[in-house]
Amino acid sequence: MPKKYNISVKTTPPRFFPVGKYTTVEFREDCAGSCRECVKKKCIYGIFKENYLHMLSMHDPEYIYNCQSCLRCVQECTKGIFSRVINPEYRELGDEYWNADIIHRTGVQAHTGQVPVSGSGYRGPFVGEGFDSMWTDMSEIVRPTRDGIHGREYINTCIELSRRPRRLKFNKDMSLAVDAPPIFEVPVPVLFRQPDFGVLSNNVLMSIADAAHKINTMMFIRPEDYSEALAPYSDNLIPMLTKDNYREFTDLIQKSRMIEIAFKPGIENEIDKLRSLKEGLFISVGMPLNADAASRSLELAKADVDTLHFYADNHGRETDSENPRFIKEMIREVHLKLVDNSIRLKVNLVFSGGIAMAEHVAKAIICGADGVTVDNSLLIALECRMCYRCRQGLSCPVKLEDVELEYGSQRIVNLMGAWRNQLLEVMGAMGLREARRLRGEVGRSMWFEDLEKENFGPIFGEKKVS
Amino acid sequence: MSDKKKNFKLPKGVETPSRFRNTIGKYTIKRSSACISCGLCAELCPYGVHQRYDNYSNPIRPKDHKCIGFKCKENDFFCVDRCPQQALTLRLNPILDTMGDYRWPAEMLLAHFEMAETGDLPKVDLEYDLGNSGGGFDKIRFKTADPKNYIDISDEDIDTSVNLNKTGDGRPEIVISIPCYGGGMSYGSTALSVMTGRARAAERLNTLTCTGEGGYPSELVPYKDHVITQVATGLFAVREETIQYAPVVEFKYAQGAKPGLGGHLLGEKVTPEVAAMRETVVGSSLFSPFPFHSVYSVEDHKKHVDWMKRISPRILVSVKVSTPTDVDMVAVGAYYAGAHIIHIDGSYGGTGAAPDIAKKNIAMPIEYAIPKVHKFLLEEGARDKICLIASGGIRNAMDVAKAIALGADGVVIGTAEIVALECIRCTNCESGRGCARGIATTDPELSKMTTEEWNEQRIVNMYLAWRKQWCGILRSFGMKSIKELVGRTDLLVHLDYLDEDERVKYQPAPQKKMII
Numbered sequence: 001m002p003k004k005y006n007i008s009v010k011t012t013p014p015r016f017f018p019v020g021k022y023t024t025v026e027f028r029e030d031c032a033g034s035c036r037e038c039v040k041k042k043c044i045y046g047i048f049k050e051n052y053l054h055m056l057s058m059h060d061p062e063y064i065y066n067c068q069s070c071l072r073c074v075q076e077c078t079k080g081i082f083s084r085v086i087n088p089e090y091r092e093l094g095d096e097y098w099n100a101d102i103i104h105r106t107g108v109q110a111h112t113g114q115v116p117v118s119g120s121g122y123r124g125p126f127v128g129e130g131f132d133s134m135w136t137d138m139s140e141i142v143r144p145t146r147d148g149i150h151g152r153e154y155i156n157t158c159i160e161l162s163r164r165p166r167r168l169k170f171n172k173d174m175s176l177a178v179d180a181p182p183i184f185e186v187p188v189p190v191l192f193r194q195p196d197f198g199v200l201s202n203n204v205l206m207s208i209a210d211a212a213h214k215i216n217t218m219m220f221i222r223p224e225d226y227s228e229a230l231a232p233y234s235d236n237l238i239p240m241l242t243k244d245n246y247r248e249f250t251d252l253i254q255k256s257r258m259i260e261i262a263f264k265p266g267i268e269n270e271i272d273k274l275r276s277l278k279e280g281l282f283i284s285v286g287m288p289l290n291a292d293a294a295s296r297s298l299e300l301a302k303a304d305v306d307t308l309h310f311y312a313d314n315h316g317r318e319t320d321s322e323n324p325r326f327i328k329e330m331i332r333e334v335h336l337k338l339v340d341n342s343i344r345l346k347v348n349l350v351f352s353g354g355i356a357m358a359e360h361v362a363k364a365i366i367c368g369a370d371g372v373t374v375d376n377s378l379l380i381a382l383e384c385r386m387c388y389r390c391r392q393g394l395s396c397p398v399k400l401e402d403v404e405l406e407y408g409s410q411r412i413v414n415l416m417g418a419w420r421n422q423l424l425e426v427m428g429a430m431g432l433r434e435a436r437r438l439r440g441e442v443g444r445s446m447w448f449e450d451l452e453k454e455n456f457g458p459i460f461g462e463k464k465v466s
Numbered sequence: 467m468s469d470k471k472k473n474f475k476l477p478k479g480v481e482t483p484s485r486f487r488n489t490i491g492k493y494t495i496k497r498s499s500a501c502i503s504c505g506l507c508a509e510l511c512p513y514g515v516h517q518r519y520d521n522y523s524n525p526i527r528p529k530d531h532k533c534i535g536f537k538c539k540e541n542d543f544f545c546v547d548r549c550p551q552q553a554l555t556l557r558l559n560p561i562l563d564t565m566g567d568y569r570w571p572a573e574m575l576l577a578h579f580e581m582a583e584t585g586d587l588p589k590v591d592l593e594y595d596l597g598n599s600g601g602g603f604d605k606i607r608f609k610t611a612d613p614k615n616y617i618d619i620s621d622e623d624i625d626t627s628v629n630l631n632k633t634g635d636g637r638p639e640i641v642i643s644i645p646c647y648g649g650g651m652s653y654g655s656t657a658l659s660v661m662t663g664r665a666r667a668a669e670r671l672n673t674l675t676c677t678g679e680g681g682y683p684s685e686l687v688p689y690k691d692h693v694i695t696q697v698a699t700g701l702f703a704v705r706e707e708t709i710q711y712a713p714v715v716e717f718k719y720a721q722g723a724k725p726g727l728g729g730h731l732l733g734e735k736v737t738p739e740v741a742a743m744r745e746t747v748v749g750s751s752l753f754s755p756f757p758f759h760s761v762y763s764v765e766d767h768k769k770h771v772d773w774m775k776r777i778s779p780r781i782l783v784s785v786k787v788s789t790p791t792d793v794d795m796v797a798v799g800a801y802y803a804g805a806h807i808i809h810i811d812g813s814y815g816g817t818g819a820a821p822d823i824a825k826k827n828i829a830m831p832i833e834y835a836i837p838k839v840h841k842f843l844l845e846e847g848a849r850d851k852i853c854l855i856a857s858g859g860i861r862n863a864m865d866v867a868k869a870i871a872l873g874a875d876g877v878v879i880g881t882a883e884i885v886a887l888e889c890i891r892c893t894n895c896e897s898g899r900g901c902a903r904g905i906a907t908t909d910p911e912l913s914k915m916t917t918e919e920w921n922e923q924r925i926v927n928m929y930l931a932w933r934k935q936w937c938g939i940l941r942s943f944g945m946k947s948i949k950e951l952v953g954r955t956d957l958l959v960h961l962d963y964l965d966e967d968e969r970v971k972y973q974p975a976p977q978k979k980m981i982i
Binding site for chain 1 (some may be wrong): 484486487488489490527534548560561563564565567568569570572598599600601602604713719720722723727728731732737753756757760761763764766768787788790791792793796799813814815816817818819820821822824825826827828829830831833834835836837841858859872889890892893894895896897898899900902906912930934955957958960961962963964966969977981982
């Protein structure tokens, strides 16, 4: 039996104190000074233990990060000198999609490699936009769940990036009468993509490539950023080429297992030429996720392509549209177009843009993707705060340029370890043991509009507000 | 029914102040050093914000949480205006920004602290009926009642009881006096004083509480008539006698906090006592298996039910499931297998440690599941033969009433009970030494932060306050019993399903962006 796939995580603390959510405020002039009951000494998380450091050496106070907001110091101080505020910097973190909560959680997962666990039930809004308007199903009694997370049952998260024959034919001696294309598997449905902003120093790219190598997934990378130092990872790199420039990168193609070529009308005709450059080369075609994506995907699926890779924008929205739809609806459109034309099984669909949390992976697959790519989350794992200062040529507050390979790679591995375990939780609850079985399985999901219509419709009538 | 139960009378609320010296209020009132300790404010304030003891003449820090705020300005006892030294300042308390979340906003937390302290509804203008979640219960309202229907009867004459056995199978008809019982929180997840406090409160209120899956500590035996024994996948300390103690046995097939996953007790909370109870190893995390590996069909499930019924002739069987798409089928299956209670646990609730991804994403919210199951049981002709209990994200008295109007007979409450014990939902129940506020912890020091008497009275107080709200609703609709409210969806409206001119007649759903 082959060894079970496992992502090996290791605690890797951040280099800088992350932007904390809360901070206590003290009105020191009211302090009794020597009441002997000082709550700072009693904090059960010990957050004031090294309080003197930031006084001495102008460090950020660590309790901004470590405060767990139990409010005991506020409520127990004999003089009531404490209050608490939300760190103004935390409020400003990220943007409306990559919000402070996502940045904070991603950071914690990259630190610990653990699934985020907390008590006291759910704290968020009832329903939200995008992926937040669907729930995943669970199994009860007659459809058994799978006990995957602690390894008691094996759940396979592997997907393929290679094309499949549409039908098999056999000779009389039962040997295959058709050419079966080679199979290319990755053990997780998450691929990496070079982010389109950020301090993409050699160290950062190396860290991402090394992490891809360690967990055996693939990384999409611009060929101009390909350096000698990345050569050892060439098996895990997918250079993103174009029709015009691929001839300049024939060396690179020779080194790669898989390449991507950007969509252009007539690109189908280039596929054979590319294949002739290297035997067994896997080819993905990259294209924007816009209104034409579904019809294009049908054309390309008929050609000899392995994988179709669609790019939504940074917030997971359709591109080239004034009224963009969210990636979840777009995945449905492309997937169903291929299903309706009975060609879905031939190609693989990978989607990029807006994949920010582990649940997005599961939900994208339910909508019909084979796999997804992560981009900004890789930077956030390396402590990026999504402040976009680098876009203006300003310095990076967390010195991404100085990231060390071992640290950076382990942080990304940790994040993926945590994500994969969360995927196992969700799949286990659904009773699925194969990520490939999850693809397009909308029957194992519940959608806000449907639930409202089915359960509230008969009671409250027609919905007047969407 | 025993004589004790026949003559049952609801207890009285007893003032049970906070454990903490600095209480948190919606308003904060500060006294400056200009104070000359004349004591006028203490004489004036009828709410007890300013306190003064005969043998102590220095000014004492005001009790912020009692202050009714700016509306007091109209009163001639408004302390800020009357203070001869202008030493008092009244402000909105900025700390509220940092408390609570979309489901339990700060004001709902503070109001429940107040109810648990006084046994009455808060006098401060706090919003405790609606959360900020922007959907589900927070958008459902009771229709404005026709004043003609109002009946003028006292709370004592209103029946809020629920019969848990409607099957007529000869087993006891257990009647609980409020439409709520306590959810399972295991030995190991909460402090022992919390468990016993909840059990004592259940006895006082003539309702039930539940052991959770972590075993049956001997300290609960004195209250055994009010303690449900939970049989969960870990089967910790499920023994013949613990089944025989119980009036109701609950099979936990799934739980709303983490639907589709087994119970979690992280290593740090597995102390020697907890490990001994569960017959496991100290410090080793306990992830209960999932599912019951002995149940893969409704027939297997019936075997479970029969097994329990054989062990004790007096017990009722409750089947706790979560809310998958086919929750209605599961409920009917449970009925045909001979269960007395079908308990559906929605996905937004729970108290225990759970992966965040599960809490947010797996299974449907209870607001959808209740009408779904209720309708299906009606169509199957089984509704009047089984008790439908809902839980998971039912936060306050109005949520309880809405859940009942949607079709449940009663509800199970977990979070609100621990909020009554001053949980502020910081969600760190599972890590390190556990709850910093001494509720969900097994740490030898922290678990001594509360006493069982205090816990008991706080929970009793909260339910007494809730009951006042239920009685108010029932009276306004001309009902004498909460049973009349079951399934009355015609009394409910949902804001999103109303025309604009109708919608403005109802309180809008709070919508505030929060940092959580």
